Amino acid sequence: MKAHDGMYIDGAWRPAASGEGIDVVNPVDEQVIGRVPAGTAVDVDHAVPAARAAFPAWAATSPTERAARLAALRDVLVARKDEIAETVTAELGSPLPFSQNVHAAVPIAVAGSYAELAGTYSFEEKAGNSTVYLEPVGVVGAITPWNYPLHQIVAKVAPALAAGCTVVLKPAEDTPLTAQLFAEAVHEAGVPAGVFNLVTGLGPVAGQALAEHPGVDLVSFTGSTAVGRQIGATAGAAIKKVALELGGKSANVILPSADLAKAVNVGVANVMSNSGQTCSAWTRMLVHRDQYEEAVGLAATAAAKYGDRIGPVVNAKQRARVLSYIDKGLAEGARLVAGGTESPHEQGYFISPTVFAEVTPEMTIAQEEIFGPVLSILRYEDEEDALRIANGTVYGLAGAVWAGDETEAVAFARRLETGQVDINGGRFNPLAPFGGYKQSGVGRELGTHGLSEYLQTKSLQF
Numbered sequence: 001m002k003a004h005d006g007m008y009i010d011g012a013w014r015p016a017a018s019g020e021g022i023d024v025v026n027p028v029d030e031q032v033i034g035r036v037p038a039g040t041a042v043d044v045d046h047a048v049p050a051a052r053a054a055f056p057a058w059a060a061t062s063p064t065e066r067a068a069r070l071a072a073l074r075d076v077l078v079a080r081k082d083e084i085a086e087t088v089t090a091e092l093g094s095p096l097p098f099s100q101n102v103h104a105a106v107p108i109a110v111a112g113s114y115a116e117l118a119g120t121y122s123f124e125e126k127a128g129n130s131t132v133y134l135e136p137v138g139v140v141g142a143i144t145p146w147n148y149p150l151h152q153i154v155a156k157v158a159p160a161l162a163a164g165c166t167v168v169l170k171p172a173e174d175t176p177l178t179a180q181l182f183a184e185a186v187h188e189a190g191v192p193a194g195v196f197n198l199v200t201g202l203g204p205v206a207g208q209a210l211a212e213h214p215g216v217d218l219v220s221f222t223g224s225t226a227v228g229r230q231i232g233a234t235a236g237a238a239i240k241k242v243a244l245e246l247g248g249k250s251a252n253v254i255l256p257s258a259d260l261a262k263a264v265n266v267g268v269a270n271v272m273s274n275s276g277q278t279c280s281a282w283t284r285m286l287v288h289r290d291q292y293e294e295a296v297g298l299a300a301t302a303a304a305k306y307g308d309r310i311g312p313v314v315n316a317k318q319r320a321r322v323l324s325y326i327d328k329g330l331a332e333g334a335r336l337v338a339g340g341t342e343s344p345h346e347q348g349y350f351i352s353p354t355v356f357a358e359v360t361p362e363m364t365i366a367q368e369e370i371f372g373p374v375l376s377i378l379r380y381e382d383e384e385d386a387l388r389i390a391n392g393t394v395y396g397l398a399g400a401v402w403a404g405d406e407t408e409a410v411a412f413a414r415r416l417e418t419g420q421v422d423i424n425g426g427r428f429n430p431l432a433p434f435g436g437y438k439q440s441g442v443g444r445e446l447g448t449h450g451l452s453e454y455l456q457t458k459s460l461q462f
């Protein structure tokens, strides 16, 4: 795999301050496939001033010019989509068709949506005797996780650039090659030097230096709640804007009138996709007691069908973490109906698609984010009970409701404390705001709501 031995700063690949590096490992065979520099505070200290220096000119470009750059960026991503898919597969381990259809295709759609929004969004409003200008916030420090390596980057960088902000990105240490490929694409798209900068490195070193840097005006973070809490505190102390996309423990509520088989099958597919490493995954399936045993049987069959068709999880640490949750599920008395801790392969960080039945709401596996291919099925007595269970975690990122008719599903969805709900298997929409209620985060990504995170208002009174 191609790897740059440098940081993309101020429009060029520059040597890193330290000689330290990070090995990139293929989770399928545990082989090292590349090495990237481990950036430090010194590199962040080069990148942030570059972004600062580029900010006034980029902020002053017309929205049409920014739209043209974003359209060019989308076109480069389209031209290099096979390379993107292969790179994500190499460093994340996802099966190639999933990398093509999701890891490459979704960020292309999101980049395209911001190319269009930049050109059509109104950056000026009237309110009584005032004219309100929507101006870019400034320099953005973006910190992203590995689970959707390119999507997480584009979901921050595209709206930031559309708004007129400049960016320093610290991508996840596990998936830096995709981030380097993205930097090449930004360069090819003709985005001016310094508007986008990349510092690879470790979270507590490069990530923390970026979040704490006084030259950063807004920190946009996606990842664990533990790190998010810390970043929120740092940003709060510095009176910086902050956007946090954190964990989830989404409920898939199957009401008695639903098409049970469809709801269960789509629900299992949702959890197993990307090996369960999706913050919005519906990891708790809620089924009425009269349909419970049938649903458990259907889910066990569906999970077994996945067999070894799912990819590994990203690294050895995540594998150990997920397996410890499976052990905890067993220890707390849940009934294992598919999968378990035995590895389906000799090599690689694989975990069997796992389903637990007889999960009760207070069990650890029903409360904490597992981030692996593990589904918990819970029983509810009536609708009020289902609502209590669905809302009974600290998270509120996503969810699903299935019912015989949409009105019934919508009525239930309106009572869920969560930022997104798919009704009877509704499709992913790159224009719909994505983000959390409660401890799932602060702020929204995607569409116009995602764009407005990077804007601040200035009101002129006449």
Ligand code: NAP
Binding pocket: 143, 144, 145, 146, 147, 170, 171, 172, 173, 174, 201, 202, 203, 204, 205, 206, 207, 208, 209, 211, 222, 223, 224, 225, 227, 228, 230, 231, 245, 246, 247, 248, 278, 279, 318, 369, 370, 371
């Ligand atoms: P993480 O540590 O929160 O990583 C997210 C990003 O933050 C990475 O770029 C990481 O760098 C960086 N980071 C880590 N410590 C930091 C610090 N002190 N200051 C600034 N940046 C820092 O998450 P993870 O270790 O990759 O995964 C752990 C768990 O987080 C998962 O099991 C899952 O529950 C959750 N998670 C959630 C999402 C989501 O989309 N909501 C995505 C991924 C993970 P490094 O890559 O060097 O660690």
Ligand code: MG
Binding pocket: 203
């Ligand atoms: Mg980490």
